[in-house]
Structure formats: C-alpha cells, structure tokens
Amino acid sequence: MAAKSIISRPVYGTLSPQPGKHHLFIADAEGALAISDMAARAPAGFFDGAEIDFIPGPNNEHVAALEALKPARFHLAPSFASLLPRLKQTLGNAHMGLRLYLAGTEGLIGQAMQVALEAGIDHTSVQTEHRGSLARRMQCVHCKGITENVTTQPATCSHCGLLLLVRDHYSRRLAAFQGVCINAEDRSEIPPMEEAFP
Amino acid sequence: MSTGTTKLDVVVSDVVPVNELVTRFHFRRRDGELLPTFSGGAHVVVEMRDGDRTRLNPYSLMGSPLDTREYTISVRRDDVGRGGSLFMHRSVKPGLEMVISYPVNLFSLDLRAKKHLMLAGGIGITPFMAQTAQLAGEDGNFELHYTCRTASLGTYADVLRERYDRRIRLYHDDRDERIDLDRLLSTQPLGTHLYVCGPAGMINWVRDRAAALGWPSEAVHFEHFAAPQPGLPFDVTLAVSGKTIRVDEQQSLLEAIEAAGVDPPYLCRGGVCGQCETNVISYDGKFIHNDHWLSEDDHRSGCKIMPCVSRFEGRSLVLER
Numbered sequence: 125m126a127a128k129s130i131i132s133r134p135v136y137g138t139l140s141p142q143p144g145k146h147h148l149f150i151a152d153a154e155g156a157l158a159i160s161d162m163a164a165r166a167p168a169g170f171f172d173g174a175e176i177d178f179i180p181g182p183n184n185e186h187v188a189a190l191e192a193l194k195p196a197r198f199h200l201a202p203s204f205a206s207l208l209p210r211l212k213q214t215l216g217n218a219h220m221g222l223r224l225y226l227a228g229t230e231g232l233i234g235q236a237m238q239v240a241l242e243a244g245i246d247h248t249s250v251q252t253e254h255r256g257s258l259a260r261r262m263q264c265v266h267c268k269g270i271t272e273n274v275t276t277q278p279a280t281c282s283h284c285g286l287l288l289l290v291r292d293h294y295s296r297r298l299a300a301f302q303g304v305c306i307n308a309e310d311r312s313e314i315p316p317m318e319e320a321f322p
Numbered sequence: 323m324s325t326g327t328t329k330l331d332v333v334v335s336d337v338v339p340v341n342e343l344v345t346r347f348h349f350r351r352r353d354g355e356l357l358p359t360f361s362g363g364a365h366v367v368v369e370m371r372d373g374d375r376t377r378l379n380p381y382s383l384m385g386s387p388l389d390t391r392e393y394t395i396s397v398r399r400d401d402v403g404r405g406g407s408l409f410m411h412r413s414v415k416p417g418l419e420m421v422i423s424y425p426v427n428l429f430s431l432d433l434r435a436k437k438h439l440m441l442a443g444g445i446g447i448t449p450f451m452a453q454t455a456q457l458a459g460e461d462g463n464f465e466l467h468y469t470c471r472t473a474s475l476g477t478y479a480d481v482l483r484e485r486y487d488r489r490i491r492l493y494h495d496d497r498d499e500r501i502d503l504d505r506l507l508s509t510q511p512l513g514t515h516l517y518v519c520g521p522a523g524m525i526n527w528v529r530d531r532a533a534a535l536g537w538p539s540e541a542v543h544f545e546h547f548a549a550p551q552p553g554l555p556f557d558v559t560l561a562v563s564g565k566t567i568r569v570d571e572q573q574s575l576l577e578a579i580e581a582a583g584v585d586p587p588y589l590c591r592g593g594v595c596g597q598c599e600t601n602v603i604s605y606d607g608k609f610i611h612n613d614h615w616l617s618e619d620d621h622r623s624g625c626k627i628m629p630c631v632s633r634f635e636g637r638s639l640v641l642e643r
Contacts, residue, residue, distance in 0.1 A: 144536025244513020
C-alpha cells in the first residue's frame with residue numbers, strides 16, 4: 125500500500141463490485157489476487173457480464189484462478205503494449221453501464237487509467253487496487269523520456285542518462301511520476317542509490 | 323448576503339406570455355452595459371419587492387450564453403405556491419426596475435463528456451435552453467428528451483425542434499408517450515454525461531435507474547430547485563445575534579432570518595448549494611428537512627439545517643446565527 129503524500133500522488137482502494145451491465149477487469153501479476161478476493165464478495169452471476177484481461181507475471185501464476193471465475197471473456201496478454209489495441213477497441217465500442225476495475229502494479233493501473241480517461245471515464249469512477257511491485261513508471265522532466273519499472277531512488281533516466289529524484293508528483297495524463305535531476309548544481313555529486321520501490 | 327456575488331441593477335425590457343402557465347421575462351442592465359457572462363445551467367436570484375415583503379427566488383437563465391445584452395427567465399405560474407410566481411406574472415411589467423444576483427451555475431455542463439444526454443420535465447426545460455445554445459455554438463454532441471403534459475404546455479418545444487430538429491425528442495403525457503428510460507440509458511456511448519431537470523419524482527427516478535444500470539455518479543448531473551414549502555409557523559432563537567424570531571406559514575426560515583436583519587450566506591435558495599448550512603445548538607421537536615445538500619446522517623443527527631427550504635415543528639429551536 126502506497127503511503128499518502130502530495131495530492132497528485134494516486135491513492136488506490138480495494139476492488140468492490142459496482143452496479144452495472146458490463147464489468148471490465150484489467151490486471152497484471154498479483155493484481156489477479158485482488159480480483160479473486162473481490163469475487164468472494166460479488167453477487168452470484170456477477171462474472172457473467174465480465175471480461176478479464178490479464179497480463180501474467182514472469183511465473184505465469186494465477187491464470188487458473190481467474191479462469192475459474194468463469195468470466196464471459198478471458199484474455200491473456202504478454203504485456204500492456206500488446207493489450208492496448210484491444211483495450212482501446214473495447215472502450216471505443218462500449219456503452220454507459222460498463223464499469224472498469226484495475227488491479228496490480230502502479231504502471232498497469234496508470235496506463236489503463238490513461239486509456240480510460242481518453243474514453244471519457246472519470247478517474248474517480250474507476251475501481252483500483254494496488255497489488256505487487258511498487259515499481260514506478262517515470263517521466264524525465266528534462267528529456268521527456270519514459271523509464272518503466274523504476275525501483276531505485278535516485279534513478280537513472282534510460283534516455284538521457286541524468287540522475288533523477290523520483291518525485292511523488294504524478295501525471296495522470298502521462299501515467300508517470302516525475303523525475304527531476306538530483307545533482308544539477310554539481311554533477312560529480314552522486315548520492316547513494318537505494319532500492320526505494322521494490 | 324449572497325456569497326461571492328454582487329447585485330445587478332436591471333430593468334425589465336420585455337414580458338412575453340409563452341403559454342397559459344409560463345411567461346418569459348427579459349432583463350437589461352439599467353446602465354446599458356453588457357451583463358456578466360454565464361454558462362449554460364446558471365441561475366440568478368430575482369428580488370421581488372412586493373409591498374413590505376421581499377421574496378428572493380432563483381430562476382435558470384434560458385437565453386444563449388453567447389448573448390449577454392439581456393438575460394431571460396421563464397416563470398411558471400404556481401397558483402398554490404408562496405406567491406413569487408404570481409407576483410412575477412401579475413406585477414412585473416416592461417420598464418420595472420428590479421435587482422437580480424450575478425449568475426451562479428450549480429448545474430454546469432461537464433465539457434469533458436463525449437456526449438451530453440439531457441432529460442427535461444415541464445418547466446425544467448429552462449436550463450437546457452441555455453445549455454443547448456452553448457453546445458450548438460461549439461458543435462457539441464447532445465440529445466434532449468423532453469416530457470411535457472400536453473403539446474400546448476410543451477414550453478419551447480417548438481423552438482427547440484426548429485433549432486435542433488432530431489436532437490430533440492418530445493414525450494406528451496396526454497398521449498401516453500413515455501421515455502423508455504432503461505433502453506435510453508443502456509444505449510449511450512461510453513463517456514456520455516446525463517443531465518436531468520424537472521419534478522423531484524422524475525429526478526429521483528432517473529438517478530435511481532442510472533445508478534442501477536451502472537452509470538457512475540460523476541456522470542449524472544441534476545438540478546432541482548425545491549421551492550420552500552409552506553408549513554406551520556414556528557419560533558427560532560438566533561444565538562449569535564441574540565434574537566428570537568417567528569417564521570410565518572408562507573415564509574422560509576432563511577427569509578425570516580433575513581427579515582430580522584441577520585444576513586446569512588446563500589446562493590441557490592433551493593436546498594442544493596450548501597451555502598446557508600446552519601448549525602443547530604439545541605432543539606425540542608422535529609425537523610422537516612427538504613434539502614438535497616445534507617446527508618441522511620446529517621438529517622438524523624439534528625445538528626444541521628438548511629434554512630432556505632427546511633422547517634421545524636416543536637417547542638424550541640436554537641440556531642448558531
């Protein structure tokens with residue numbers, strides 16, 4: 125669970141079944157457990173109108189548990205990038221009454237939220253639950269490059285190589301935390317790098 | 323005192339009967355300048371000086387927000403109400419100098435919407451007159467479903483049909499035409515926002531069905547000006563100003579407080595904006611809550627009241643005013 129800090133830092137909740145005609149779940153890795161936990165509280169037949177799009181972790185865990193919920197549609201994707209066209213098409217054809225549930229890493233929740241916002245869904249109406257890694261998706265505010273799965277503080281920009289302080293300042297539009305040069309005054313000053321977002 | 327607003331000195335520039343119940347009033351500034359800009363859904367509070375009595379009633383602005391040379395409102399005559407609409411119909415003539423508030427919008431469009439779905443009932447059409455004009459000017463995507471009792475009471479139905487053609491759907495009670503609400507709500511593209519204005523029963527029905535069909539509350543907007551209901555007279559002690567006042571049958575608690583020379587903040591005077599929320603210090607009796615602002619817990623707690631629309635029956639009531 126992420127600690128509360130500045131207002132732009134996303135806060136996640138616990139998935140709960142919403143009234144609606146269609147339910148779309150997007151999850152990665154341990155996000156599957158959030159769906160399983162919610163299923164225990166869901167009314168009978170809830171998954172008859174549900175689609176689960178799942179990006180398994182490296183060990184391919186939790187696939188059987190999600191299939192056992194018998195959603196109307198179940199789709200496995202190797203990465204968020206590979207899921208993106210399907211997600212855009214689903215939301216583009218959807219009607220009001222579809223509810224969105226996002227579970228798993230912050231990177232997954234943030235990027236799926238970005239697509240949802242473009243489709244006209246208000247971010248406060250999306251159910252989210254953070255599970256698994258605290259790794260961050262980071263934008264370098266200097267070169268604008270995005271670095272995925274940042275676990276250290278400070279972190280090196282994978283594009284321009286600057287050493288960046290990973291801030292809690294978050295952009296929903298970019299689905300990324302902001303990274304700001306940590307030693308702009310004196311580049312020879314190298315603070316110790318810690319594993320801050322395991 | 324209306325919070326954050328100042329008053330506008332206006333003159334009635336035209337009075338136009340629209341049908342047997344509704345009359346339209348046009349206002350211009352007395353100094354000839356343009357009126358302040360507003361957005362579709364905004365209302366103004368009109369001060370009605372009727373002898374020694376002053377009523378303050380909110381009315382939606384129904385003109386195009388693109389034209390601020392004049393403001394227009396439409397008033398439905400209510401023969402059994404508290405007299406504000408009757409005063410407008412009987413006593414307000416072209417050339418009369420009046421005072422109105424700056425416009426305030428508690429029912430604005432969410433311009434992030436992919437589509438705007440509007441549901442009007444009866445005189446609830448007025449905010450949509452301004453909203454449709456605003457959206458049409460921006461090439462916005464909207465659809466208006468308008469329920470009226472009969473064709474002759476379908477205020478502005480003809481104007482809207484002429485302006486927007488098939489984007490306006492009409493339903494007449496006397497022809498037993500009903501909105502197929504569940505179907506309508508289930509076939510809207512993702513990103514649609516819903517707006518409803520009309521009688522309380524209609525608003526509750528639409529909000530309930532929308533919630534049941536999975537519309538998030540963020541996408542459902544409604545406006546209901548609850549006109550203050552008359553009721554039994556009651557006495558109130560205003561602890562801060564050290565006054566004891568009587569609220570008459572036809573007076574709202576807010577009006578009685580104002581008549582005693584105390585100026586609480588207000589905006590909508592219809593139980594929706596929250597500005598006049600007042601703490602209760604002690605009471606012996608029961609509240610008649612008519613607002614849409616306080617939560618059910620607040621209503622049960624007996625700690626708060628919205629004096630613009632709510633009343634009290636009992637032995638004593640002490641307010642923090």
